[in-house]
Amino acid sequence: ETGVTQTPRHLVMGMTNKKSLKCEQHLGHNAMYWYKQSAKKPLELMFVYNFKEQTENNSVPSRFSPECPNSSHLFLHLHTLQPEDSALYLCASSQDEALANTIYFGEGSWLTVV
């Protein structure tokens, strides 16, 4: 138990569906992250929120839409995804954006787009 909880753990969705991934951290951290983990590719940083403000968007397609209502919760809204978007989506948090060595990861949400 790392203190970062992701739901759902597994999600199968069609290309026309709209779904959301949820992340919650119980560590009192101020920075939260979404990473994408695909087979045989490096972990890709997608979004960073620091004190609820988005500070990083790594050229992520608009079909991925993050939302951070408070420092403890982070969502990833999914709409009209493509099969190549199938991957493990990892949420992480850290005390603040500058302290990379205190990143804690959730267990991930496995997404399959059919």
Add this chain to the structure above:
Amino acid sequence: GDSVTQMEGPVTLSEEAFLTINCTYTATGYPSLFWYVQYPGEGLQLLLKATKADDKGSNKGFEATYRKETTSFHLEKGSVQVSDSAVYFCARVEEDDKIIFGKGTRLHILP
């Protein structure tokens, strides 16, 4: 080029064998370096880190030494166990404090 390069997997070893997973990095300065481990079905966990040249990080019998002359941070363990089967990620911090991961090396330990 890649900021962090680690050896391709999978690596398969017998229990009690010696383990080395190579990692090299590119950087203009001296970034902090990390090894993360991802056990089956779980997220990444920090395994060890080193923040300056010649530092040795260690945890759970794993070690890695920050070698600036070879820009390497190879992960080693003297005697692996079945429970060490996982994916290992080498990582470094970028100049803007973002963490960059290697592609990961899958390790299988056979009983």
